[in-house]
Amino acid sequence: MATVPLPAAAAPSLRRAIMAWGWIAVVGQLLFLGYIIALYAPPLVTGDFIRWSRGGHAIDAYVPGDRTGNIQFGLHILLAAILTLGGLLQLSPRLRARLPAVHRWNGRLFVVAAILASLGGLWLVWVRGSRLNMASATAITLNAALILAFVILAVAAARRRDFAGHRRWALRAFLAVSGVWFLRVGMMAFALIGIGLLGLPKQSAQAFFAVWSFGSTLVPLLLLELTFRATGGAQRALSYGFWLLSALTAVGIAGAAALMWWPHL
Template sequence: MTLHASRPATGARPPRRRRPGWLLPAGLITLGLLPIVANALRRIALAVGAPEAASAGAGAMSLPVVLHVLGATVFVTLGALQFSAGFRRRRPTWHRIAGRVAILGALLAAFSGLWLAFATLPDSSVLLFAFRLLAATGMAVSIVRGFLAIRHRKLPQHRAWMIRAFALGLGAATQVFTLGFGELLFGKGELSVALLNGAGWAINLAVAEWAIRRRAARVPSRRGGAGAEAGR
């Protein structure tokens, strides 16, 4: 009797190495908190380095700024954790509770963003005001549509709208780079600052739409593969 060593099936794919489930949420939280921490450090530096500026209120934050920072911090932190599939499976109750709190934080950030857009209108260009208005409104609309979708058990639509809302919420983080590098190339003119701010939101939305469509394309292929295996 001859023994033959078992060989792997021809064309069999090696198992894919999965990335750690915490990697994406950790990266999103770090990116989202970057402008918040940078702004806090800048205000501390103003208050400490220039006492006369601090006494004039340069290091203080107005009410809409405080509300915006609070809402954005809650949304970025809890919203990023929703992207961990393993965490959602292991703690479904926590996922629902954290999701509701994240929605409240997002709405607070969106409406305080609208407040800030109108409050800073005298010091900003009409184009920058329009970008801020569109971003805040788009974020609020995305959150509401995502919430209504999950209430009707429409999970793909819920996921897509929440991804769009999160992308708009991360606009300030991307603007750290678009403004930082863009101003070196194009200067700090009124038009360039507005366009560089708009680029931050546009880049995030482009990535969000790519992620949404990539997942939508993978789901039918998985179902088709499972159906083919079942029919054998």
């Protein structure tokens, strides 16, 4: 599975907490991948794009008469599936150690897919107009810009044979690529805990979405940077944060799987 390059003197408690969150996230990513393939792949093959509007949660997945936009959306979803699976494989230490050639070619595929998906997403938002509002469009644009920057820096580090730096940039790229997954899991966790358990008004979901549209990209990256730099007592505090994050992520995945993904698997 994917691993985080921890400081050399990382506390065992932090390693265990990150490992727990990592396995939960992998399960959630694979469920999301299955949902993408089951719902969006068959219409892309058959051309029956209208099926995307029957149960999907994407904005303007199918627009009557917009053949170019519909095809671009389908390709964008296909690239998302490639990035999800390819990213999980790319961050596997066993794959790097046992099949380095596969790691290199899968990495090249990931880079190409990330660039095409980012540019395609920008086209869908700013040319096709597939956006909720300007705030969400800005959040998507920020996400795409970070993905492009991270994959370029990951490639540059690999060419310099700076493999430690390469792995760090690759992790940043994968977390940014996973922004759409973090968005859904976070929104579902808020709905179940914030609204369902704590009784917050349903209207609060809109405010949370406005914040989490940016947070789904920036918060995972912030936690990664803290993990890179944590020492001493900060590692212990961070381990508690990862255990809490594991619980929140599990709740969000369970809710998303039950209410959004599983019906299409």
